[in-house]
Amino acid sequence: xxxxxxxxxxxxxxxxxxxxxxxxxxxxxxxxxxxxxxxxxxxxxxxxxxxxxxxxxxxxxxxxxxxxxxxxxxxxxxxxxxxxxxxxxxxxxxxxxxxxxxxxxxxxxxxxxxxxxxxxxxxxxxxxxxxxxxxxxxxxxxxxxxxxxxxxxxxxxxxxxxxxxxxxxxxxxxxxxxxxxxxxxxxxxxxxxxxxxxxxxxxxxxxxxxxxxxxxxxxxxxxxxxxxxxxxxxxx
Amino acid sequence: xxxxxxxxxxxxxxxxxxxxxxxxxxxxxxxxxxxxxxxxxxxxxxxxxxxxxxxxxxxxxxxxxxxxxxxxxxxxxxxxxxxxxxxxxxxxxxxxxxxxxxxxxxxxxxxxxxxxxxxxxxxxxxxxxxxxxxxxxxxxxxxxxxxxxxxxxxxxxxxxxxxxxxxxxxxxxxxxxxxxxxxxxxxxxxxxxxxxxxxxxxxxxxxxxxxxxxxxxxxxxxxxxxxxxxxxxxxxxxxxxxxxxxxxxxxxxxxxxxxxxxxxxxxxxxxxxxxxxxxxxxxxxxxxxxxxx
Numbered sequence: 001x002x003x004x005x006x007x008x009x010x011x012x013x014x015x016x017x018x019x020x021x022x023x024x025x026x027x028x029x030x031x032x033x034x035x036x037x038x039x040x041x042x043x044x045x046x047x048x049x050x051x052x053x054x055x056x057x058x059x060x061x062x063x064x065x066x067x068x069x070x071x072x073x074x075x076x077x078x079x080x081x082x083x084x085x086x087x088x089x090x091x092x093x094x095x096x097x098x099x100x101x102x103x104x105x106x107x108x109x110x111x112x113x114x115x116x117x118x119x120x121x122x123x124x125x126x127x128x129x130x131x132x133x134x135x136x137x138x139x140x141x142x143x144x145x146x147x148x149x150x151x152x153x154x155x156x157x158x159x160x161x162x163x164x165x166x167x168x169x170x171x172x173x174x175x176x177x178x179x180x181x182x183x184x185x186x187x188x189x190x191x192x193x194x195x196x197x198x199x200x201x202x203x204x205x206x207x208x209x210x211x212x213x214x215x216x217x218x219x220x221x222x223x224x225x226x227x228x229x230x231x232x233x234x235x236x
Numbered sequence: 237x238x239x240x241x242x243x244x245x246x247x248x249x250x251x252x253x254x255x256x257x258x259x260x261x262x263x264x265x266x267x268x269x270x271x272x273x274x275x276x277x278x279x280x281x282x283x284x285x286x287x288x289x290x291x292x293x294x295x296x297x298x299x300x301x302x303x304x305x306x307x308x309x310x311x312x313x314x315x316x317x318x319x320x321x322x323x324x325x326x327x328x329x330x331x332x333x334x335x336x337x338x339x340x341x342x343x344x345x346x347x348x349x350x351x352x353x354x355x356x357x358x359x360x361x362x363x364x365x366x367x368x369x370x371x372x373x374x375x376x377x378x379x380x381x382x383x384x385x386x387x388x389x390x391x392x393x394x395x396x397x398x399x400x401x402x403x404x405x406x407x408x409x410x411x412x413x414x415x416x417x418x419x420x421x422x423x424x425x426x427x428x429x430x431x432x433x434x435x436x437x438x439x440x441x442x443x444x445x446x447x448x449x450x451x452x453x454x455x456x457x458x459x460x461x462x463x464x465x466x467x468x469x470x471x472x473x474x475x476x477x478x479x480x481x482x483x484x485x486x487x488x489x490x491x492x493x494x495x496x497x498x499x500x501x502x503x504x505x506x507x508x509x510x511x512x513x514x515x516x517x518x519x520x521x522x523x524x525x526x527x528x529x
Contacts, residue, residue, distance in 0.1 A: 052421050078423045090418040092411050103411050106404070107423025152422070 011060035038208035083154035093134030104151030139170035207232035241375035250493020255389030258485035261469035263440035269476020279459030280348035285442025286454035300364035319438030365450035474525020
């Protein structure tokens with residue numbers, strides 16, 4: 001059994017006075033690709049934001065390789081070895097590609113060596129370093145968002161709807177990148193609404209509904225019983 | 237004096253106004269751009285800069301240049317420290333909420349103003365200029381100090397541009413300005429950046445005041461006009477845009493100088509206000525600002 005890289009226990013999280021997560025528990029094993037699946041408003045993005053400290057946890061714990069993240073201020077969380085690719089990419093659109101990568105390199109990583117390794121993973125960005133990131137295509141922006149996150153040399157990568165609005169060829173490239181990261185030992189927690197887009201690369205799937213975990217299953221179980229997706233969360 | 241020399245004189249006067257205005261407005265623009273805080277107390281940091289400059293200059297004996305230089309260094313530091321205290325005790329407690337901070341900075345405005353009235357008094361007091369050199373042009377002589385104010389302001393604006401666009405600190409400030417939450421997710425301590433920017437904004441206003449106080453005088457109500465003009469500049473130039481702020485300051489300063497000399501100062505203010513109204517109607521983000529995200 002692989003050890004847990006990220007362990008969430010009984011997490012309660014609120015948007016203002018509205019409770020979004022109700023005692024959510026989740027375990028991300030070292031080197032696995034774990035997909036968090038659920039309807040809009042199920043609490044998937046809230047879970048990722050809570051892990052990053054961007055929304056405070058009112059109860060429960062989030063441990064990354066034994067470090068309790070809920071006790072850290074939000075800006076210390078990425079330094080613990082966790083990187084976040086937010087929904088909609090959230091690039092610094094007025095900055096160049098190189099400047100976006102520089103932001104990623106500030107908190108962690110080995111500077112130039114990390115930058116080169118990341119650019120080897122996304123060679124297209126090497127040709128666009130001086131281009132304003134807001135002028136990139138959707139697929140290129142997603143690559144940059146992932147590259148910026150990987151500049152942190154994370155142990156755990158959080159991806160929020162990375163395939164949103166992308167062409168099939170670009171989705172395949174993202175899957176390929178996630179697979180390569182797994183080979184390097186990076187654990188990935190992937191939030192998606194489209195199970196078909198991530199099923200080929202996922203190891204396990206957790207179904208979330210109304211801020212609670214309905215079930216966590218191996219991906220083979222989902223492949224063997226595709227109706228399971230509809231049964232649990234009514235998406236797919 | 238013929239029309240040409242008269243126009244040149246008005247232009248020079250306008251450039252001095254532009255130079256001081258650009259620095260003051262840049263401080264206001266940075267604070268809004270990065271923190272989304274409309275700092276109504278910005279003019280009081282300007283006033284404090286002048287009052288502290290007078291106090292320091294009056295303490296330093298010897299050549300006036302010594303007192304002025306001491307004021308130019310120490311006054312912005314003291315004002316920056318006071319801004320840090322305001323940021324920590326007030327703005328941070330309000331979580332930088334845009335509406336609440338407007339009300340809070342109005343409160344800060346009155347507190348600083350009344351403190352100045354209590355401890356400094358109601359009199360207007362001059363600071364001696366560091367040097368008295370007259371630059372003789374073919375048509376008239378002009379204050380060398382005023383020309384040096386234009387040069388100093390240009391140098392400071394260039395330095396600010398360099399810091400914002402070419403250094404790591406500038407990159408962090410810009411990232412925080414574009415998207416604070418994402419910046420935080422990349423290890424940027426956003427509250428620390430906010431504190432630094434608020435102090436920097438106040439320091440720019442204080443430097444502008446130290447530069448102008450040998451020309452005008454230090455007075456506890458002197459923050460009102462720069463605040464109003466800074467808002468005009470920032471609205472026309474575009475909040476958070478350095479280029480827009482500088483160009484709008486030059487435009488407003490020159491218009492103020494030229495129209496005041498040839499017509500009347502009131503007409504200059506009417507035109508500036510009309511310009512703001514037109515910008516708000518036809519291009520709310522300002523001439524060089526970007527539309528709201």
